[in-house]
Amino acid sequence: MIIWLNGAYGVGKKQVAYELQRRLNGATLYDLTKVGTLLNEQLPQELRLANDEDYPEWRQWNLHLLQAISLNTQGPIIVPQTLTNETYLHEIIGGLRAADITVHHFNLTATPENIGKRLKQQGNLNNAFTLSHLKSDQKTIAPENFDQEIDTNEITVTETANLIAQACSLRIKPPIKNPLLQSAIQWGTAITQQFHH
Template identity: 30%
Template sequence: MIVWLNGTHGAGKTTTSEFVQQLLPDARVLDAEKVGEVLMDIKPGLPATDNFQHWKPWRPLVVETARRVLEYTGGTLVMPMTVLVESYWREISGGLTEHGIPIHHFVLHADQTTLRERIQNDKDLGPSTFRFAYLEPYAEAAHTWLHKEAEVIDTTHITADQAAQQIADSVLDRRERGTSGILDAW
């Protein structure tokens, strides 16, 4: 199965994914950004874009990478990755579902003030215009489709390990109830 952690920059996806991995049996973290990095390393480069997700190969490569890793290892893949374009999410989630891979989709959410403070004060990356640029697209996606497609975990006033515990509890509860987590729309 896949536990997909969505949400914009500063919501806590990467940190939370590490805690989720520790809480779920046979879990591994697969960061789909690494697929984008492979595409960015192609020389000469692919057509210019401000986001590797716009490159058509990225989405099916994410599906195929996740499928092959799960085929090889079994267990659970925890995938922290922002996907704010609904058609891109549909392509990825549809591809995974076609392969019979259950998806537990979570959105880590925080209010705009908190997100701005986290991005501004990030000790590793520092303030980032790239990350700030995604706050409005996230708000739009959250309002129009994203929060309807996933279980929302508000990280505004909780730590990453507390968010991870909520996610793990939800996933394990679904397993006990025997629900797959595959998106109902598919």
């Protein structure tokens, strides 16, 4: 089973993904951007593309890797990745489903104001990468491409993870009751994301 978290950059996909990984037995967190990093490191400058998703290899390799992991492991695979191009979305997610792999595709949403607040709390609002994606990722794809849309404006990361696990009929471990510890974990995730970019 694959749990795909789509949504605008800064909406909190990775925060939710880490929360799910921590609370679902045997869960794997899969980062599609690692393949993009490999391509950009290996290709000469004149062959590099601005958007990793535009590489046919990025889409094909991630599809093959996700298929291999899915067919050889038992636990859920969590994929936090924005896809705004419907052709690419159907190529990857459609390819997984064609291989009889269950994919639960969620779209996490929030207002631009709330996304801006979250990025500011992470100290990441002035980053050029962040700002460019905050604008471009507001483009939406047709709702029928998602199994469920989750409005995160008024709910926490913990509550979002609970909703996703419930929708996937998965038993999830109880959340951390200490709010300070929970905040520390989410802060650590935010810091990790900054260094990743």
